[in-house]
Amino acid sequence: MAEAVLCDGLDPDDPDAVTLVVVVAEQADHQERAVARLGAYGYEGEDCLYLVRTDGWAERRxxxxxxxxxxxxxxxxxxxxxxxxxRFPERSSADPAALRLLRVEARVDPAAYARAPEVTLVLTAPAGSPAEEAVALVRSGEDRPLVVAPRPE
Structure with missing residues (x-):
């Protein structure tokens, strides 16, 4: 089951920064699988992949x-x-031409969330693995996150 968590220590330039992370399992349902495969169409950055905002984005509330x-x-x-x-009948709240691949809900500390940048990191983990394991792999440099920006203006 996909999880959303606030994490610190993922930005080597600012280890105290809070980042929103969505962890999906590539062997899970079609929704998580689709999100896990988005990285194949991301472009490479330094220690990460970026999803092109004209292909998709993250909407947060x-x-x-x-x-x-x-x-x-x-x-x-x-x-x-x-x-x-x-298989993805739900639409984006910002652009009805875009399809919602996945919705994740989590309880968070509003003050901590307010410190998070607008980007959302997507990590892929084996089914049944806790989100913390996927986050630890990124922290150690063994895995790269997919950076998903907010909707383009």
Whole structure:
């Protein structure tokens, strides 16, 4: 099951920075699998991959302590992932042409969330693994996150 967590220590330039991380399992349901495969279409950065904002983005909302994160993409990207767009009936709240691939909810400290940058990191872990294991692999440099920005303006 996908998880959203706030983590510190992921930015080597600012180890006290708080980052929002979504952890998915590539062997899970079609929603998590699709998000896990987005990295194949990201472009390489320094120790990370970036999802092009014209392909997809993260939509985030905080209501009290409840954080909702939607990972969305356009049908053209789903076609490249060899995913059937009809399996993703929900639409982006910002652009009805984009499809919601995954929704994750988590209880967070609003003050900590306010310190997080607008980008969301997506990590992939084996099914049943705790999110902390995936985060530890990124911290150690053994894995690279996919950086998903907010919707383009």
């Amino acid at each position: 905080l209501d009290g302590e409840l954080l909702t994160v939607d990972i969305v993409a356009y049908p053209a990207l789903l076609k490249r992932l060899e995913e059937d767009a009809e």
